Amino acid sequence: MPRYVLAGLTGVGKTLFLREQPHMIDLEGLAHHRGSAFGRHIEPQPRQIAFENALAYALIHYLHAGHPYLLFEDEGRKIGVLRLPEGIHRGLYQGAQRIVLEVPLEERVDNTLQEYVIEAQARWLAHDPGNGFTGWQNSILDSMNRIRKRLGGERHRELIKRFELALRAQHLTGETEAHREWIGFLLTEYYDPMYHYQMQRSELPVAFRGDAAAVRDWLAQR
Incomplete structure (x- = not known):
């Protein structure tokens, strides 16, 4: 087959x-x-x-x-x-x-925003209405810290900074659009180089x- x-x-x-x-x-x-x-x-x-x-x-x-x-x-x-x-x-x-x-990259950002932010926040809030947003926030920060070594200190700090700015914007406006900044950075600075490296090594x-x-x-x- x-x-x-x-x-x-x-x-x-x-x-x-x-x-x-x-x-x-x-x-x-x-x-x-x-x-x-x-x-x-x-x-x-x-x-x-x-x-x-x-x-x-x-x-x-x-x-x-x-x-x-x-x-x-x-x-x-x-x-x-x-x-x-x-x-x-x-x-x-x-x-x-x-x-x-x-x-295209813009569509990838759209998809990741939907998955990592909009849908994930909804699941956390359904799981724990009182503390769900904090639970989601901590889960994202934990994931960011897990990739610190591979991402490098300077880029990791930049990623955290963009995430914190997006959190403040969401608290002020109730909108999730500001999360596009850290998501785009995560895709281009972390995921894409890792993917291209893996594809270069693949024999398929x-x-x-x-x-x-x-x-x-x-x-x-x-």
């Missing part, structure tokens, strides 16, 4: 695109984690054994369902605190081809690249 790895810069909408497709396995959904430094949910991830059992069941069910191909999102061995079993990871990637989803051939509509049409012909 052909296997396609859905790749692309952070914010292109890989997960949303993947979940619209009929022939896919959602590794991040099974792991209950978005697969990045900012990928934790309020609820904890499942235990490793529960994740492995759910993944094995999903793969067995998929293989017996007669799908023409398998599409899954590009992941490392670790998804949050969970590890993809080495044999499954190797089996998924060996002989696979990469599909690269591409969108690129079968197709394009925006969501083009990728959707290409997959429909498989």
Whole structure:
């Protein structure tokens, strides 16, 4: 069965695109984690054994369902605190081809604002109406501190400064638009260089690249 790895810069909408497709396995959904430094949910991830059992069941069910191909999102061995079993990871990637989803930076900022700020704040407030905003704020700061070493001290301080300015603006106006500043900085200064480095090291051939509509049409012909 052909296997396609859905790749692309952070914010292109890989997960949303993947979940619209009929022939896919959602590794991040099974792991209950978005697969990045900012990928934790309020609820904890499942235990490793529960994740492995759910993944094995999903793969067995998929293989017996007669799908023409398998599409899954590009992941490392670790998804949050969970590890993809080495044999499954190797089996998924060996002989696979990469599909690269591409969108402009402004759209990536829009998508990340929706995910990291608007939807995340709503989840935190639903979870804890009295302290949800503080919980969300602390979760973002914790994620920013987790990438301090890789980002570098000066850029980390700049990221924190932009985040604090966005918080003040939101408190004053009730709007989330100011968060675009730190999100754009995070994408271009942290995520993008890391992605390009990983792609340079990857041996997977690129079968197709394009925006969501083009990728959707290409997959429909498989």
